Amino acid sequence: MYINSENLLPKLQGEAFGIDIEFSNKRICLIQISDGKEIYLFDPIALNLEQYMRDFFQNDAIKIFYSGAQDLKWLKTEYQIEVNNYCDLKVLAQKEPDQSLIALWKKYCGVQFERDDKKRLQRSDWFARPLSQEQLFYAALDCKHLIMLRDILLQQYTEEEKKFIHFSTDLKEPKLLRYLKKQLVDNEDVLLPQKIYRHIKFQDPFQTDDQKVIGLIEQLTKKHHEDYKEQKKQRFLHFQEKFTTHKPVYSNCRIFSLSGQQLCFCDQKKIEWYVKNGLGEYMDEKSIKLSFDPVCEFDEKEMKFYNEERANRCVVCGASSNILKYQIIPYMYKHNLPNHYKSHRAHDVVIICARCHEKASALQDKKRAEVCLVVWSSFVILWGGEESS
Ligand SMILES: [Zn+2]
DSSP states (O other): OEEOSGGGOOOOOSSEEEEEEEEETTEEEEEEEEOSSOEEEEOTTTSOOHHHHHHHHTSSSEEEESSOHHHHHHHHHHHOOOOSSEEEHHHHGGGSSSOSHHHHIIIIIOOOOOHHHHHHHHTSOSSSSSOOHHHHHHHHHHHHTHHHHHHHHHTTSOHHHHHHHTTOOTTHHHHHHHHHHHHHHHOSOTHHHHHHHHIIIIIOTTOOOHHHHHHHHHHHHHHHHHHHHHHHHHHHHHHHHHHOBSSOSOOOEEEEOTTSOEEEEEOHHHHHHHHHTTSEEEEETTEEEESSOOOOOOOHHHHHHHTSOOOOSOTTTOOOSSEEEEESSOHHHHTTSOHHHHTTGGGGEEEEEHHHHHHHHHHHHHHHHHHHHHHHHHHHHHHHTOOOO
């Protein structure tokens, strides 16, 4: 039924409606609504539908769209309407091997429609009047089976899953992303946002209602914080036991050239290697004299660096127990640097105690997660921009 005058406006009643919208010339040109029995094609060019549509879209009935993100944007821009009880059939069709509307029509409604025809009609001129018979047929078809398809697709879900998929919106990603970013800034524990993201993505992929998602996050957060304190303590003790030492990290052994010049401080293993290979002999327990004068490849500044005795203390707090070596630039980044930087690794290694290591690692993890999130955000923006209707 084509609605282009006020006395034709129907009183829409029912629990659920199938809806589609056609655009041309940057405006809404046709609004198709099916109540399961009748299909109404509303002409917003002939009629001012703003108030009528606001009353309809904001009532409690379920509004079923297929991939309706774009439609929601148009309703908001043109009529300032926020759709209440939105349901996206494409989200519901997640368990289908082929989720396209054409495939669903074919499989469940016995409707054959060519993909190319659908594309051509979608892009046809919807601003023109009168609309062609073909356009009117397609416009009606687009909303005709949505209610039935929803009923069929819902049968594929358990009761538990259904709680999450009702009234879903597929616009949740940017909002969730903002929420996760905030968590990341507020939270010293960077594992939490990752945990939440994983939980939502893999355990409740059908959870698409923002309020429910946020409720779930809060629940997870509370549980996580309770476990977190204890785990953190255990992790720290384990780390301290396994990776730190009370013994000196630097043995501060010395190597002299044949002519008696001190070349560098180094560890015990290095002087043992020289002696074992007949390249030098012990002067005392912790120093050797080489059997030759090596060609020095270091400049004055570097010579100074290698000829300084290293203190066996945390560079942050000065503690001398429970210490370990710490790389300032994480290996995962460093191994990608040019060779010039990699060959001067000693500059990047400092001594740190277990307590200071815990703080440094947390900051390092946070920075790393921020870097990852930047990459992830741009992915979501790209992915979110690709919409079809
Ligand atoms: Zn320290």
